[in-house]
Amino acid sequence: MNNLAQLHIDHTKCSGCGRCVQVCPGSLFFLDPSHHAAHHPIERFGWDGCWKCQHCLAVCPNGAIHILGKDPKDSLPAPPLETAAPVLDALVANRRSHRRYQARNVEKETIRHLIGLLQNAPNGGNKLQVEYALVDDVEQMDRLRTLASERMDALAACGIYPDGYDAKSFQDLKRAEETVRPDMLFCGAPHLLIPHAPADVGCGWQDTAIAGTYFELLCAAHGLGAILMSFCLDVLKRMPDVWSLLHIPDDHCVSMAIGFGYPMIPYARGVQREDAVRSEVLSFPAVS
Incomplete structure (x- = not known):
């Protein structure tokens, strides 16, 4: 089977959660009869093949998916939300x-x-x-x-x-x-x-x-x-x-x-925006 993206699924780690099936924009994944992740032939990159997005590698909770020569253990882990959110807000x-x-x-x-x-x-x-x-x-x-x-x-x-x-x-x-x-x-x-x-x-x-x-x-x-x-x-x-x-x-x-x-003049604090964000809450008619 063609496997241009070097996609490998470690079935000893795959739990059959189906997340890779749900996130792959190229619809390359499916669950086989044993309820393990499997993939269709990968013959090209692009719209009708592998997008090289690595969503599959990123979403697998057990690190069962390797693709494009990438090992999931080498990826940066997601930061804890309780610490990431205030830092990004401040930035x-x-x-x-x-x-x-x-x-x-x-x-x-x-x-x-x-x-x-x-x-x-x-x-x-x-x-x-x-x-x-x-x-x-x-x-x-x-x-x-x-x-x-x-x-x-x-x-x-x-x-x-x-x-x-x-x-x-x-x-x-x-x-x-x-x-x-x-x-x-x-x-x-x-x-x-x-x-x-x-x-x-x-x-x-x-x-x-x-x-x-x-x-x-x-x-x-x-x-x-x-x-x-x-x-x-x-x-x-x-x-x-x-x-x-x-x-x-x-x-x-x-x-x-x-x-x-490197800035010549550092800023000591953020400013305080007073203008309200201009937005409108939209609603739409029900479709019969």
Whole structure:
């Protein structure tokens, strides 16, 4: 039987609970006459095969399922809800958009660890198509910052402004650089991450936005500051030669860029939002 996903079920551990049957998006599992989990032939990956989601490995209470060469004992255990919930609540409430950073590198091992965790971010059809353009060195980031800023000013001198700007609003922006922050393009961030994905396959726009927001929250959890940006993308796309240095394929979409690094100014507490969440409880007519 074809088994492209290297799926193995240890029947000495399988209790026949059927959870794998219920969660597999590819409908690959069934319970055999002995009430043990079994699977259909796996001839391909994708919509009509194995989604590579590893739901089966994750849901089995006894660790009976191995797939894609993964051993369930190597997975991170779920954190206890009584401790996880307050920590995540505090992270969400205390995350801030940082616009001033220390001029030093974040350890490359830390950056790679955070990007690796993004493989767990939700994405359409579990296609895992998001890629990342990364600037992980302060000196390289300063080169990009200088190049883009000088080119932006040169274009403005010719009457070419970023989308949504005219001569007056652009000068307002430049004045803000003297007081609010010295770098309106990248907010002084020493590092840059740009998620990108194919625009015409799957859910590229949504997937890149989700990856960016997950990365910001991961930064907060690891003592890093971050800021989600779109203005720098609008500016960079007006200078194709500079944009090409990012090595983002022409057929890929980009929804945001994330500046990150060690924050210069720490925040002592979360803010207290006063506006009520605008929501409406919906009801629908009964179907006869």
